[in-house]
Structure formats: structure tokens, C-alpha cells
Amino acid sequence: MNTLHDELAALRDTAAAGFSATNLAHSTGPVRRRVRRDRAVTASVGAFAVIALGAGTAYGVSLGTPDAGLAPAGTPSTSPTPEQTDFVGTYAQVTMVAGGTTDLVAEQLAEVFGVTVSDARRALDDMVTRDTAGLVTDSEGWIAPGTYSISTHGSLEEAADLLTAGRWPQFAELGIDETNIETLTIASLIEAEVRTDGVTADGTSYRAMVSAVITNRLAADMLLELDSPLFYALDTGGPFTSDDQRSIDSPYNTYLNRVLPPTPIGNPSVEAIEAALNPADTDALYFVLLNPDTGEMAFASNFEEHLANVEKLQAWYAENGADQP
Amino acid sequence: MSWSAILDELVRTRGPALFGYAYVLTGSRADAEDLLHDALVRTFRRGRQARDLNSAHSYVKKAITTAFIDGHRRASVRPRRSDADIHDLPSTAITARDDHSAAASGMADLQAALLDLPRRERACVVLRHLEDWPVARIAAELGIAEGSVKRYISDGLARLRTTRPDLNPIPDDGPETVSLVTRSGGTR
Numbered sequence: 001m002n003t004l005h006d007e008l009a010a011l012r013d014t015a016a017a018g019f020s021a022t023n024l025a026h027s028t029g030p031v032r033r034r035v036r037r038d039r040a041v042t043a044s045v046g047a048f049a050v051i052a053l054g055a056g057t058a059y060g061v062s063l064g065t066p067d068a069g070l071a072p073a074g075t076p077s078t079s080p081t082p083e084q085t086d087f088v089g090t091y092a093q094v095t096m097v098a099g100g101t102t103d104l105v106a107e108q109l110a111e112v113f114g115v116t117v118s119d120a121r122r123a124l125d126d127m128v129t130r131d132t133a134g135l136v137t138d139s140e141g142w143i144a145p146g147t148y149s150i151s152t153h154g155s156l157e158e159a160a161d162l163l164t165a166g167r168w169p170q171f172a173e174l175g176i177d178e179t180n181i182e183t184l185t186i187a188s189l190i191e192a193e194v195r196t197d198g199v200t201a202d203g204t205s206y207r208a209m210v211s212a213v214i215t216n217r218l219a220a221d222m223l224l225e226l227d228s229p230l231f232y233a234l235d236t237g238g239p240f241t242s243d244d245q246r247s248i249d250s251p252y253n254t255y256l257n258r259v260l261p262p263t264p265i266g267n268p269s270v271e272a273i274e275a276a277l278n279p280a281d282t283d284a285l286y287f288v289l290l291n292p293d294t295g296e297m298a299f300a301s302n303f304e305e306h307l308a309n310v311e312k313l314q315a316w317y318a319e320n321g322a323d324q325p
Numbered sequence: 326m327s328w329s330a331i332l333d334e335l336v337r338t339r340g341p342a343l344f345g346y347a348y349v350l351t352g353s354r355a356d357a358e359d360l361l362h363d364a365l366v367r368t369f370r371r372g373r374q375a376r377d378l379n380s381a382h383s384y385v386k387k388a389i390t391t392a393f394i395d396g397h398r399r400a401s402v403r404p405r406r407s408d409a410d411i412h413d414l415p416s417t418a419i420t421a422r423d424d425h426s427a428a429a430s431g432m433a434d435l436q437a438a439l440l441d442l443p444r445r446e447r448a449c450v451v452l453r454h455l456e457d458w459p460v461a462r463i464a465a466e467l468g469i470a471e472g473s474v475k476r477y478i479s480d481g482l483a484r485l486r487t488t489r490p491d492l493n494p495i496p497d498d499g500p501e502t503v504s505l506v507t508r509s510g511g512t513r
Contacts, residue, residue, distance in 0.1 A: 004485070004492055007435050008349055008455035015357065016345030022358045028336050031365045032329055038370035130391065134468060157395070168371040
């Protein structure tokens with residue numbers, strides 16, 4: 001027994017013989033509970049749910065109530081409050097709202113773990129890079145909206161892992177993979193441009209309509225001419241962009257670049273992702289927000305119609321005393 | 326098979342080998358169990374990797390390795406089990422460093438030397454020389470360049486030899502690093 005392979009194998013086999021004495025060999029229950037909790041992140045989309053990552057559960061401490069970590073969306077829990085004895089330490093809540101940027105949670109993580117925002121952002125980016133084997137290196141768009149309970153006794157990496165885990169079951173269910181990952185970018189544009197669940201006169205959702213406009217313009221080799229990616233690049237809000245802003249040199253400037261932005265511009269809801277996958281059957285090429293209060297939108301398939309719609313928006317601003325574009 | 330059935334079957338039939346692999350990397354049974362536990366969670370929570378026993382097995386092994394390499398920061402904030410070392414093998418690192426006398430302690434010396442290697446070197450040496458993975462596969466699975474993998478293995482072996490000069494990495498290949506790392510087959 002004098003080769004490296006033989007000695008390493010002996011080391012492994014001696015340890016392997018002791019596996020039967022471990023908690024894991026005795027029961028896979030703790031693994032199952034953690035898997036169920038992580039998978040339950042899916043349920044949080046568009047709703048309020050709490051996913052508890054119990055640091056204690058990983059180390060053989062028994063759970064009082066199985067699957068205690070999931071609270072029902074937005075309503076007070078009617079089930080008995082689970083005993084918290086299974087958790088080590090305290091929890092901090094981190095929330096991602098639909099359309100929010102990843103920096104929104106990076107800022108919260110930075111506060112919880114006492115690190116810089118860029119460190120927290122890097123941890124999220126690294127997790128996505130690892131999980132996609134380098135296909136995607138930016139975590140923008142990869143945080144499923146919802147509220148997450150993270151253990152302050154866990155590590156930043158564990159929190160980043162939890163926050164980026166929720167997309168995978170969504171992608172598996174909706175059929176998103178490396179071949180159509182740009183769907184997430186389109187969804188983030190839809191999320192940014194459509195603020196309501198509104199529908200057109202014929203009952204088509206605004207989201208599906210905006211999805212169609214984006215798809216139609218890309219197919220026609222037209223500039224997208226969207227303000228939302230520009231706001232993202234400039235880190236400002238709307239409602240309008242100036243000519244100066246529209247001439248900045250940025251891959252997020254869709255007034256100059258005839259392609260999608262290089263990354264999502266926020267973290268879209270599952271409704272926006274579904275709309276991105278299923279654009280409406282329409283020849284619309286333009287859209288405009290008619291009424292910023294109600295979120296009413298108008299769509300047009302030619303420039304003349306579009307200009308008429310824009311005039312209506314300008315009229316709304318004139319009537320409501322807001323600044324003219 | 327449901328994911329939980331695959332999980333149970335995996336732990337029952339492959340658990341010992343995976344635990345042993347994690348032990349060779351960490352040198353501690355408690356760490357090995359934590360590592361395996363986390364790797365199982367990582368593998369099964371996303372569905373895709375756990376379609377069947379073999380794909381789940383290879384994903385768990387990969388998850389163990391990457392978590393081990395990335396784990397140094399996480400380790401410092403982990404809660405520790407109080408009885409962590411009770412069941413440890415007699416040949417753990419501490420014991421081994423205290424016992425340089427007998428020839429029978431060769432394996433303990435090897436383990437101590439292994440545990441002194443930086444994590445990446447250790448993982449690459451173990452994957453190459455215990456698991457018989459070709460360099461290209463190690464590079465692909467760990468997301469490291471092949472040249473780096475070769476360097477880690479060669480540096481790691483050089484360090485191991487300072488403790489165990491008698492050690493012959495692979496019997497039919499001489500001491501040349503180049504010939505070691507370009508082999509595509511295994512020794513089994």
C-alpha cells in the first residue's frame with residue numbers, strides 16, 4: 001500500500017465505514033425539510049411568503065414542526081405558531097418587490113451582514129455565476145420577488161444562495177433555459193413598463209401587449225426606444241427622458257442600440273416572465289402610458305396613431321399641472 | 326421516482342462513499358457530514374440535478390467539492406456541534422501530527438500533509454489521484470483552467486512528497502508531473 005491512490009482510498013473507505021453512525025445515515029428528514037423550504041420559495045412569487053433558512057437544522061438539531069418555515073401569503077397565519085427551538089440565532093427579513101433592482105436586496109444584505117453593498121452584490125452575482133456555470137454573471141433579475149427570512153447567524157453566501165434559488169423552479173416550470181435566457185431581460189422590461197394588471201379593450205393584458213411590441217420591434221430590426229433601461233443605467237426615475245439622456249453611450253440605451261439590454265433591468269414577477277414567453281398576437285409597434293394615475297396604456301401599430309396617443313398623455317400632464325415633457 | 330425516493334436511495338447506497346470522499350477533503354467527520362448534508366440540499370432543491378441516482382450522485386460530489394473550496398469563509402460563522410470530534414477516526418490531523426514514529430503512521434502522515442494543502446490543491450489532488458478524474462474533467466467541473474489544475478496537482482504532490490518521499494503517485498507512471506496529468510484513464 002504505497003501509492004497515493006491506495007492510501008487515499010484506504011482513508012476514504014475507513015471513513016465510509018463510519019457513515020452508518022452519522023445522523024444523515026439515520027434519517028434524511030433534515031435534508032428533506034431544507035429542500036422543501038428552499039423549493040417553497042416558488043410559492044412566494046407575487047405574494048408575501050417567508051422562507052426560513054434554519055441554520056440549526058443543518059446540524060442535527062431536531063425540528064419541532066415539519067415545514068414550519070412557510071407562512072401563507074399576506075394573511076395572518078391560522079396554523080399554530082411553530083416552536084422556534086429548532087432555529088439557532090435570529091432572523092432578518094429581506095424583501096424584493098416586483099421590478100426592484102438587485103441592489104435593493106444587496107443594500108439590505110449589507111446591513112444584515114455588516115459588509116459593503118458591493119460585497120453583498122458580488123455574493124449574489126457569484127451565486128448566479130456558479131449556478132449557471134458562468135453563462136450568467138450578473139444577478140440582476142435573478143431574485144424572485146418575495147420576502148425572505150435569513151439567518152443572521154448564517155453566512156452571506158448562504159443568504160445569497162437562498163435569494164437566488166427561487167428562480168430555478170420557476171424556470172423549470174415555464175421552460176426557460178440557456179437557450180432562451182433573454183426572456184428574463186424582456187420580462188424585466190415588461191415589469192418596468194407596465195405598472196398594472198390592466199387589459200386592452202379586447203381583453204389582452206398590457207404585459208402581453210408590451211411583450212409583443214418588444215418582440216415585433218426586435219423582429220423588424222427597430223430600436224426598442226424604451227426609457228426604463230435608460231433610467232436603470234442612469235439610476236434615475238421618470239417619467240420622461242431628455243435628448244441628452246437619450247444620447248448617452250450605454251448598452252442600456254435602446255435609443256442607440258438595436259438589441260436588448262445586456263442584462264435584466266430589475267427583478268420581474270412571474271406574470272411578467274409569462275408575458276415575455278407569450279407575447280400577444282398583435283402588430284403593435286408602439287405603446288404609451290395614457291394616464292399615470294390609473295396606469296391606462298394605449299398601443300399603436302403606426303407612428304401617426306402613436307403620436308395621437310402621446311398627445312393624450314401630454315394633455316393629461318397639462319390638466320394635472322405636472323411638468324410637460 | 327420522486328426526488329425524496331432518489332434522495333433516500335442515494336444516501337443508502339452511495340452515502341458511505343460520498344461521506345468518505347468528504348472526509349478525505351476535510352479530515353473531520355463532523356465537517357464531512359455537514360458538507361454532505363449541504364450538498365444534498367443543494368442538489369435536490371432545484372429538481373433538475375436530481376432526475377436519477379447517477380446524475381444526483383455526480384452533482385452531490387461536485388457540490389461537495391465546490392462548497393469545500395469556497396467554504397473557508399462560511400466555516401468561520403458556522404455553529405459547531407459540541408460533540409463534533411467524538412467519533413473521529415484515530416488518524417485525524419491532530420493525532421497524526423503528534424505521531425511521527427511508526428511506519429504504521431504513514432497513512433496518518435499522509436492525511437496530515439494533505440490537510441496542510443490549500444483547499445484547491447487538496448481538492449485537485451484528491452479528484453485526480455483518488456477519484457481518477459482526468460485533468461480536463463476536474464477543470465470543467467470546478468470551473469478552473471486546465472493549466473491551473475495541473476499546477477495545483479503538481480504543487481500539491483510536491484508538498485506531499487516532502488512529508489512522504491516514499492509516496493509513488495501512480496505506480497505505472499513515473500514521477501514526471503507532465504505524464505501524470507496527461508493520462509486520460511484511471512488506475513482502477
